[in-house]
Amino acid sequence: MISCSLVCLLSHAITAEAKEVSFNRDVFPILSDRCFACHGPDAHERKSKLRLDRADGEDGAYRTHEGTTAINPGSIKDSELWYRITTDDADEVMPPPKAHKKPLSKEEQAIVKRWIETGAPYERFWAFVPAKKPDAPKLKDNNWSNLPIDRLVLAKLEALNLHPSTEADKRTLIRRVSLDLTGLPPTRDEIKAFLSDDRSEAYEALVDRLLGKKQYGEHVARYWLDLVRFADTNGMHKDFYRNFIAYRDWVIRAFNDNLGYDDFVRYQLAGDLFSNATSDQLVASAFNRLHLIIDRGTALPEESFFKNVVDRVTAVGTTFMGMTVHCATCHDHKYDPLTQKDFYSLFAFFNNIDAAPETGGRPKNGLQPPFLPLGTPEQHKNLEQFSKQLAESDNEVKELEKKIAGEKEANKKKVLSQELGSLTGKYNALKGNRDRLDREIPRVMVMKERMEVRPTHIRIRGQYDAPGELVTRNTPEFLPALKKAGETATRMDLADWFVDPSNPLTARVVVNRFWQQFFGTGLVKTSEDIGAQGEVPSHPELLDHLTVSFIESGWDVKTLIKQIVLSRTYRQSSVSKPEQFAKDPENRNLARGSRYRMDAEMIRDQILSTSGLLVNTMFGKSVKPPQPDGLWKSVTMTGERFKADGGDAIYRRSLYTYWKRGMPPPQMTILNAPTRDACIARRERTNTPAQALLLLNESEYLKAARELARKALEAEATNGPRRLAFTYETVTSKLPDEKERQVLDDLVRNLQKNYLEQPALADAICQGLNVGDAEKKAQLAAWTVLVNALYNLDITKTRE
């Protein structure tokens, strides 16, 4: 096999029309998709002693088996493969009809032909080779931008005869970057300040300000919580409550404090193994406990144990490797060079947890050992004091009871019994206080290693009760070797291996995900899988550049993000010609700014923030905002019912919303939030009637609309047009044009007339508010409906 960096191979051949065929870009995806299932890395399934994922070796593509050579470099005539992919003979054609794989198209055949004729060169799979700094591209237009991102994007545009779009207008820009960095739209004041700032560095100053906001950490954390399937319940069977909020809060703080991504990874994989581990490190190790867990009595514990470990390793695969490692649970991976032995060698790092495989009934306070208390020293001191008092009180009660039992005289007995009543009352009050304090002390489930290392066997066909060959802790063979600090490899060694600059996956996977966050689609679209069955990158050099500069910056996340959002590529307008949308609906060429519907949390948070209801309290207990009745009832096995929280807490950001895996909040899932029972690196975005119904009819959202309507009527008591502008700008960050103003004005007039005629309807909307006479009520009702309509506008829900 020839080892070479992706960059040197792909930097010239950019267009599909290019004459040069690249193995990694053009040939490999075809072979992987059509051939590897039977002629790939999985030795068990391999047919005719042929593997096409490598050239050499007994089974390699160049081999001759029973007189037939699969690929003879330079000659299609002498290559059996060419005959097999082009023949009409149904018995001989590859892939065979019964495999239900598409036959190769004429274009694909042409690619294979050119590849064989030019010597059928193999290359190492691009994602498994460390990234290299790309050469500076030669451009026709040297004026557009000096930034490396832009120059690499422009190189592709020029090769495709495309031009970048102009810069988005300032209103669009501040809205875009505010939503992208904080998950919240800009306020009217913020817009005004940005519009009036003519300094050349105004935009950079805005970016710096946004990166410094505490809402930045909350927003970025939310993507991470999808990725690691963070939730407030166990996710199986009785789906009991679990307490993981300390982990969630740590993720927010880590992003806000800009903890280096290398440490971010280390703490999560092996925080418990640091000597004198800090509480942050221990909290972060909860990453290893985020898997689903079942309660005792319904499954076999051995099987539950196995499932937990597989879940844990799968999470590591998706999160840090961008690979579907769990495919190798039952057999060698069919597409990637990951053997079943590799899988169980990784498994061996994660199966030595000192914890029960199932929860014993409903875990107290949602905690399953091992867990740690995190309270302040003062809290612990108070708790101790309370416990002492409680013990004393308990003694007093018991002594008195004895005394009463021994007392013969009825009168005295009565007096003593009264005394007992007051003592018991005192005891109960003390106990109540102690328990409250106890609950207030945050605790977190952590990773803990057993003293003795558990032996690990390959499980034959992935069956928990079919142990095969014994394996030891190790990293996959096709990746750089693991460095061990001691005799036995540890999770700390593994964590260090992940963030070693020679690891080709860790940085690539995360910079691709960040790119996805700012453009809607990653440079590798399949951000959960950059392996053989993932897509090849749209801009390989750009991905390499970002990867290398990220590692060089010391895994500095804010620097990476700043580099992305300052680029002219990011700042382009999303307005485009229809044919451009048709040709490139997902904006893979980056010839314009991306435009896509916002995630569920952003839509809800925007409604809360623009209506003024948003409560900015950070951290702590998860919140249950009101939701339609009966949802929990329909799935519960324990009689559990949803009870909405009261007070201000229900207006906290959606990130803090209580997440029951068995029935996640509908405001979120209807808009494509995942259920959080598996690691999700990218959400889908659909348009459904259920979403329309949610945003039109959810009574909480209507309440928020009323709140903004009330504000608008207060702020602009007399001036209709200014009131419209106030409302429209608050919601969309834009001002309505003349036509829009007219349409909105018509609506409000019509509605107001209707509500005057039907005061009962107006009363229903104004319920609970002291509004005034019928006219005032009709006015507020009409404006409420108007704001509700604005919340449903395409431009409101879209980040553009």
Next chain:
Amino acid sequence: MNVPPLLHRTRRHFFQDCGIGVGKIALASLLAKESFGATGKPDFMRFPIKAKRVIYLFMAGAPSQLELFDNKPKLKEMEGKPIPPSVIKGQRYAFIQPDAAVLGPRFPFAKHGDSGAELSDRLPYLSKVADDLTFVKSMHTDHFNHAPAQLFMTTGSGIPGRASMGSWLSYGIGSESDDLPGFVVMRSGGNLSGGSAMWGSGFLPSEHQGVPFREGSDPILHVSNPKGIDRTAQRQTLDLLNKLNRGTHQRLRDPEITARIDAYEMAYRMQARAPELMDFSKESKETLELYGVKEGKSDFASNCLLARRLAERGTRFIQLYHGGWDAHSNVEGNVKNNAKAIDQASAALVQDLKQRGMLEDTLVVWGGEFGRTPMVEASAALKRSGGRDHHPQAFTMWMAGGGVKPGITLGQTDELGFHVSEDPVHVHDLQATILQLLGIDHSRLSFRFQGLDFRLTGVEEHHAVEQLIA
């Protein structure tokens, strides 16, 4: 999603030609990805379309086949004696010991109809329609705990997160309705272990997931206007949204905008349709009595009637869950109560569909996630007696209509009802059969996710059961 209009029409024509109705919603994702051969029909449509819709009555918790369908006089004979170890073959149970005693059937059986199907006396109504039913006594499954087994039956995998059968159908052949969901879920009786993952869409786009109907007159989440907003105000809101969104589309040309406009219009139609759907006042007294619907009561009977109404209005896949069959203790009482709750309405559904001429293209499926043991479950500690534990090795299901052969019984179990002795039908075989009745080759309806092509029926080879297909 941007779909070339011509392709859209081709597909529409295809569905019209073969009479399955136009999949009006949510086709776009499939259209963009599927390859249509020269015939213009999707590659997986390989069989004659016998059923256009499915009503699946899921008996969650696992009903005892030994008290309902699978008569085993031998159990009566052996009652109280330990089951021979040669039969058990090392099977482990969560609650009972391998040497537990045999428990005889708790109810008498009798033969019914021309087909001579044997049913227990707990199913008097179903006994009367026995000739319309097709029994499979040789079902077996891979899972012996409720949640994975229920997921296995509904999604083809014991792990949550896969696409459910209804979502596969919505994805593959769309819905016939443009004002109601294509996949509806209803519930009655006890709890469900598998949870909402049983009607999830897994890796398929989320618009294909089942829509759980809620109890009461407001079945679909947010389908009613909030207080203070009448239909006029709602229409005015939509008109405004349309105007402004069209304006944005003119300026930006983003095709996603038109998709959103369409979604809003369908939502508005659903708002009008839902109250009509839920209004039983036009149903005759005879029909209401046939099902045993009691006014104002939401239960399995009203769900069955609602299922028929949904079927009439074009919903593709209607799944009714009736929980509470998990008889670890007192299997006699459990079967008595649950059979009473479902017998009349299940039979009424078959009868009603038949008299309306809908049974021929509506497939009704009835069954749980596994069976129950021939051995008794009893434990003083858990206060259990006279129960039966989970039994994945053999259980009974029945189907009716939609192209299955009526009045036959497929498969047999051994004399203790422990193992299948003839014509075993694996859960994936059953799923393949259901898809085939809808015209679909189960091995070809697949979806690429994380680099793999997923199917409802998994990676191992499974087959539709030809003996069941008329």
